[in-house]
Amino acid sequence: MSENGALPRRGKVLTVDTMNVNVKKVDYAVRGPIVQRAVQIEKELKEGVKKPFEEVIKANIGDAHAMGQQPITFFRQVMALCTYPLLLDDNKFPEDAKNRARRILQSCGGNSIGAYTTSQGIDCVRHDVANYIQRRDVGILSDPDNIYLTTGASDGIVTILKLLTAGEGRTRTGVMISIPQYPLYSASIAELGAVQVNYYLNEEKCWSLDISELQRSLQAAREHCNPSVLCIINPGNPTGQVQSRQCIEDVIQFAAKENLFLMADEVYQDNVYAEGCEFHSFKKVLFEMGPEYSSKVELASFHSTSKCYMGECGFRGGYMEVINMDPEVKAQLTKLVSVRLCPPAPGQALMDLVVNSPQPGEPSHQTFMKERTDILSALAEKAKLTEQILNTVPGISCNPVQGAMYSFPRITLPERAINEAKAKGQAPDMFYCMKLLEETGICLVPGSGFGQREGTYHFRMTILPPTDKLMILLNKLKEFHQKFTQQYS
Amino acid sequence: MSENGALPRRGKVLTVDTMNVNVKKVDYAVRGPIVQRAVQIEKELKEGVKKPFEEVIKANIGDAHAMGQQPITFFRQVMALCTYPLLLDDNKFPEDAKNRARRILQSCGGNSIGAYTTSQGIDCVRHDVANYIQRRDVGILSDPDNIYLTTGASDGIVTILKLLTAGEGRTRTGVMISIPQYPLYSASIAELGAVQVNYYLNEEKCWSLDISELQRSLQAAREHCNPSVLCIINPGNPTGQVQSRQCIEDVIQFAAKENLFLMADEVYQDNVYAEGCEFHSFKKVLFEMGPEYSSKVELASFHSTSKCYMGECGFRGGYMEVINMDPEVKAQLTKLVSVRLCPPAPGQALMDLVVNSPQPGEPSHQTFMKERTDILSALAEKAKLTEQILNTVPGISCNPVQGAMYSFPRITLPERAINEAKAKGQAPDMFYCMKLLEETGICLVPGSGFGQREGTYHFRMTILPPTDKLMILLNKLKEFHQKFTQQYS
Known part of the structure; x- marks a missing residue:
């Protein structure tokens, strides 16, 4: 207080000049x-x-x-059952929906999706995700311990970028992103104070990725920072291209040679339309390249409930799979995600349905x-x-x-x-x-x-x-x- | 590649030595x-x-x-109706639950809680939150524009701390937190690289807060950082104390005098048990202290669906109200939350029910x-x-x-x-x-x-x-x- 008892006239504590x-x-x-x-x-x-x-x-x-776009009926039925389990006695709901709901509820604390889940995500959901990945990438194992459920894919991407951001000045982490890019990347890089390293997609060749451009970009970045992460969005956002298997192999080879951590944003994996195009996961290509690569290249890949045919953006469901992550770093990751307690349980349940959808013979399969x-x-x-x-x-x-x-x-x-x-x-x-x-x-x-x-x-x-x-x-x-x-x- | 074509044997990109x-x-x-x-x-x-x-x-x-603990029936009924709107034709559900669900769905894109919401949160939910605060703090206005819905209270707390963290070395932001504290605070301060400034609660006096201890702590901190934020948890976690109105007034006076941004974690606002104890919101006390304070002191207060009588932790619902925040900073805050698109819509809907619960005369009121x-x-x-x-x-x-x-x-x-x-x-x-x-x-x-x-x-x-x-x-x-x-x- 000033001498006459009035509060001193000061400006605000938090202003655009004092803020982060x-x-x-x-x-x-x-x-x-x-x-x-x-x-x-x-x-x-x-x-x-x-x-x-x-x-x-x-x-x-x-x-x-x-x-x-209308929500998938089965997904919403199971979600309603999980939310209000009295409906499990209602014969309006098909048996396969009830079974899914019971299974999810059994792995929730107190059988309620209102309980916190483990920070890495509900156990049975992580198992289902791993099984889904194994079906998608035939012949390649997926370990539920490598699966982290997330609050939409964005959350996973920011978390991995956060782990990777270190150093100061010329040793500061550089993050290679495509231009054009999805602005979550540039925004997170700015927020974390990492260095954005641009590589340009080739518009003339249908927004494809040229390794020579990656090389140029990397070399230029090494002059002023420590580029150690390479982000890929496939299928592409905003550019809509689908990468060929060969291109993915080349990218992985490049990452291995240059010692880059790979982040593969694969949230549009079911959204492939053009004839002759096919989705290839980075994980699958990596493992098909043999142990020299599959035992070495560090990869995090991301998926979500928001895109593909689901479009369930509001639920903020997602997962990431981490491959070849140093076990000590994984422990740090698990600790880090535990601070926010857990991703939303309804989003986790919905993610489960995406990776464990109705199978032939089940009553909801046809619809x-x-x-x-x-x-x-x-x-x-x-x-x-x-x-x-x-x-x-x-x-x-x-x-x-x-x-x-x-x-x-x-x-x-x-x-x-x-x-x-x-x-x-x-x-x-x-x-x-x-x-x-x-x-x-x-x-x-x-x-x-x-x-x-x-x-x-x-x-x-x-x-x-x-x-x-x-x-x-x-x-x-x-x-x-x-x-x-x-x-x- | 090395000369013989094999990949060079290098360590991992991301290790505990190279990480953040x-x-x-x-x-x-x-x-x-x-x-x-x-x-x-x-x-x-x-x-x-x-x-x-x-x-x-x-x-x-x-x-x-x-x-x-069993979920509140009404909450889960409305959530099931929002999730699977075909149930709106089911006469098992009470009319007030259906009305709430219809109202929430009408303010969702495409009438689906699967759509993204605005980043600040669903319009009608923010209005309901503001009305709730006005009923709680009688006679004091609440502006829906000052309400931000969040992914649990943790998300809001981290976001505000993020805005506030700036400077380097002796000018680095210091964040005053009670000891004992809820470790979300220390964890977020560490992650943001802010400076943790401890003030001790008085165990002998039932974990009360002494202004002299705040003063001591602040003075000591000013030797090595820029303490500019004061965090209070009331009712207390982990210590269970409920602050008296007088204590809150003293804290606000202290914050005004010392130019500190106040963060009031009030997620336990319905959890008051001891005779003679009552919950007083920081907002209410601030405005009762008159315009000299209410027009000056910057305050962010936090609430959640996870505690009180609801215990709906898994939904990750919450809100924050910001008072006297600089308009330019508010624009920055809105921009920042937009990067993650929106808080989970089911959590937002649940937050709406908490602040807009069944009223006397409505069919669900008694239950x-x-x-x-x-x-x-x-x-x-x-x-x-x-x-x-x-x-x-x-x-x-x-x-x-x-x-x-x-x-x-x-x-x-x-x-x-x-x-x-x-x-x-x-x-x-x-x-x-x-x-x-x-x-x-x-x-x-x-x-x-x-x-x-x-x-x-x-x-x-x-x-x-x-x-x-x-x-x-x-x-x-x-x-x-x-x-x-x-x-x-």
Whole structure:
């Protein structure tokens, strides 16, 4: 107190000047200013403000249910049974759903999904995950002790990056990420104060990964940091490419040679549409390369309940598998995750259903397969449709959407538009997307939010809207692009 | 590759020597070595290994359902309806449960709790939280814009600490925490590389907080860091005290005078048992102190679905309210939480039910009130029982368990036991708890995991086991303590 008893007039303790500088450096475009403006516009529409459109179409984020995709019936039945076990006596629920629920509840403390689970995740779920991986990667063992359940894949990715971040200045950990990338990576790297090391995907070759570019990027990074992690997203986000088996083998060989820890983000593993493309897990390829590699290369791979045909983003379920992790580090990892007690139990239960879905002969099998197939076929169709329509627009060129759930087309912007954007201090594709939003209600994410080669411009658009809405969206986009190009030419 | 084509023999990329040093410093006793041993013993029992007991009683963690507490029926009904909306046509479910479910679903994307929510949390849930706070703190406004839903309270606490951590060396952020403390605090401080600043609670005065001790601690810390945050847990964990209104006022005055950001961990706000004790929120006291304080002091307070009468730990639901946070910092906070997309939607829905429980006149009100009251009365009874029985044991002295769900009794250990522990490199109370576990199957957490005054020893024990089991536990403990004392005297 000052002498007259009043409190001294001081500023706030926590200000942008006193706060964590790494947090300030974080950027997350998928929920950035354009999405905030979209939410605002939705409110304005509700309040009766006149716009040249009637609804905002949010194609900015891979949020299937928000786009009208229905949840898988079996999953929700089991989740309801786990939540309110009195329903186990209800004959509306099929026996296989009840069996799954009973099994999950038996491995919960007090038979309740309201109990904390072990920090690494429910025992039987980790076993089921390991079995799923063994079925997926035929002939290769998976150890439940190497499985950690997570709060969505994001949580696992951040946790592994956290373990890996060390050193100062030139010895600081460098993390190699693709450009374009999913901005969780750049955001986490910034937050942890690690060094972002970019390698560029080859847009001309359908966003493929060239080892020579990895080599260039690594060499350049070694001048100023200690690059020790290589992150891969396959199928790609935001770029939708599916890596060939050969490419994965080359990447693993590169990681082994250069002593890099591999992180494989494989959350879109069921989202493969293009003919001739197939999902190959890094784990499987690693083990097929023989003991020289499989006993040496450190790998963490990630999966989630949020993507594929499930789209259960809200549950925040996921797992990671760690391969060749030093046992002492694994103990540190287990300790670290224990501080947050456990991932959400409902998300763990849902993850269990994904890896332990209805089998032939079980009462829910047919419905499950139909729902799954319908969703994946519709996505395949929409992937093709998106590519085709976008490529009819002069000034837009779109690689095939081989997998995942996004297109990342390149847009040609007139010089005058670029200059006007720069004068406003905006990235040119942000300027473009903002105008698109204001004029059509379509919400996309500018390519600058994911990174792109200097002088090129893109946007990311999900292929999730129902076909009729997607058609409207694509046609509006086409019309807008033509108008925009005219206006600024 | 080396010249003969073989891979060079290098060590692992990620080892305890190369990993994040801050992670190595993290300790989390609540799930530490003693709990790992307990899990091991449970496995041994299952495999038929003979022990002097038949089951492990885990009194180490506040995990109500695991201890047999039944979930609140209404909560689980609504959650089942949200999960599997076809049940909305089922007349087994009461109308108020259906209304709650409909309202939550309407504010979810695509009416599904499988959609991502906004990063700050579902709009209607944040409004309900604000209304709840206004009912709790009569006459004081709460703004939904100041509410952030979280993945359990832990998530919120870590996020605020993350914002606050800055500076280097002598300017590094110091975080004042009570000793004994809940080890989430020390663990997060270590992980963030902030400086832990201890202030000791007064065991002689029922674990109360003395301002003179805060002053001493602050002054000492200013010699080597920048103490700018003061954390309070009320009702106390692990110490079970409930702070008086006067004490809270003094703390706020101290924080205002010394320019400290206040963090109030109030997850046990319904767990108050002792006569004459009452829960006062920091927010309420702050605003009752008048505009000189209420317009100035920065406060974040935390709540959760995991404690009180709910015990829904597995859902990882929680919220925080931020008061007087700089608007630019709030924008940074919103950005930061958006990187993880959103807290689990089921946890958010459950949090909504906690703050929007059945009201008089609604069909579920009576059952809800009965379940709630039964749980809280049983806890009050067990709090008393625990204190009484422990205080009959020579060498154990236990403060009243005024609130929360733990006792933290002091134990007198014979010199010879202390020496034997030290020879083993163990904290003496760890040595004691480990022996207790091996001989009786009772799993407690040693006081050293929470911090305690040099030369004193304690353990933390939850009061959650059902009364009959709690009696067995307390009597076994009594017997063990007498035997242990004899053995080492």
